[in-house]
Amino acid sequence: MPIKIPNNLPAVNILEKENIFTMDEKRAYSQDIRPLRIMLLNLMPTKIATETQLLRLLGNSPLQVEVDFMYTATHEPKHTPHEHLVKFYETFEEVKNRKYDGMIITGAPIEQMPFEEVEYWSELCDIMAWSRKNVYSTLHICWGAQAALYYHYGIPKYDLPKKMFGVFPHTVNMKEKMLFRGFDDIFYVPHSRHTEVRREDIEKVPQLSILSESPEAGVYAVIDKKYRHLFITGHSEYDPLTLKTEYDRDVAQGLPINIPANYYPNDDPQQQPVVRWRSAANLLFSNWLNYYVYQGTPFDLEKLTASENLRGIDGDGI
Template identity: 90%
Template sequence: MPIKIPNNLPAVNILEKENIFTMDETRAYSQDIRPLRIVLLNLMPTKIVTETQLLRLLGNSPLQVEVDFMYTATYEPKNTPHEHLVKFYETFSEVKNRKYDGMIITGAPVEQLPFEEVEYWPELCEIMDWSRRNVYSTLHICWGAQAALYYYYGIPKYNLPAKMFGVFPHKVNMKDKMLFRGFDDIFYVPHSRHTEVRRKDIEKASRLSILSESEEAGIYAVVDKKYRHLFITGHSEYDPLTLKAEYDRDVALGLPINIPANYYPGDNPQQMPVVRWRSAANLLFSNWLNYYVYQGTPFDLDKLNDLDDLSGLCGEGI
């Protein structure tokens, strides 16, 4: 089934060349079914790149998905044309009266700042609190996962001695959970971050389960006991050349950066990277959409109830 996206979104041409089934708004209106409604809170600076990566994965599913794009009103992105934001994105004030089957909160290049010092932190707290009553299942990615674990459970992040950078092998801890149905015993995920969350802190939260981790990269996937909040610390959505672009950028700027692990043949940046994570990424998003969104969300979204009884650090406390 197709993914429904706005007419003339730049990602359309890229996705169609990759045989990703898309459907514009005009055609979708003629279909007599209810698509899954997903809102994407895009916190990444290069929003067009990120939205394309995520739409590629959301579109590789038998379910019809309708996506709204949201960005923070309290921070004006500097790397995305204003015209693109005006045409395709909305702020929280414009979507807060809607209800959604699912939500994705992306990572952001602010991980080395304390959460409270992030310019849009109060707005993000308000959005996460709103999602408890208006979204059935939320997928948090990288810094978005760290932010949500801190907001809901007070779980801190820790600075790493060196950037976690590369493509790392992971294992599934709980093979009976639907999120990793069909996964190999070992699968690969890209990581690109300066901070981490730790097992000892997560284990103190009785409502959380660690579904997957890596000996090198640490915690990868965490879920709450109601299966409505998923926290993913890696970047399964990354394109083949995303890590290369980050590496080349940092080298050009003279920043300390290691060659991304398990990425270039022979660790030679002159070689083309080897893609090891694409099949696992597609399966991850397909499983989320099917088992954690479609199979549980009410047909009538007005019947959504609170996802849990947490208030979050920006609300009444936990």
């Protein structure tokens, strides 16, 4: 089934050229199907690029998905046209009385700032608190995962001696969990961050399980048994050239940056990057939508109650 997205969203043309099945609002309303309602809280500065990356993955599913877009009212984005925000985005105040099957909270390039110093931290805390009763399953990405682990459980982040930058091999710790159904024994994920969360802090919280990690990149996937929240520290959604764009930008600005690991053939930035993570990314998002959203969410979203009272397909909320 297709992904239903707003008419005239810039991502539509890109996705259609890639044979991602999209559906405009008019056609979607003609089908007698209750689509999954997904909220995308987009904290990235390049919002249009992030929209396209995530819609590409959400659209590769047999489920019909309806996506709403939210941005923080307490921060004025500088890299996205105001007209785009007005046309396609809403604020928390505008959506807080709705309920959603799922929500994605993206990363943001602010991981070296203390959480409390982030301009929109208070608003983000309100949104994360709201998600407990109004969203069936929430997927947090990179800084969004660090922020949620800190907010919900007080788990700190730590500065890294150098940026975790590249495409790294990962393994699955709990193969029986449906999030990683169909994954290879070793799979690759892009990372681009200056901070990390640590296994020893997560292991102190009995409500959390570490589902996947990397010898080089550390903890990758964590699940919250009580609230059905998932925390993903990497960027499976990245396009083939996203790391190249970040690398070229930092080089041009004279910033200290290593060549992204396991990305260019022979570590040569003059060559075309090798994509190693696309199949795992598609599996991750389709498994989340199917097993952690669709299989558990109530048909009538108005019956959605505090998520600690609900259980996912794996049992015990995981």
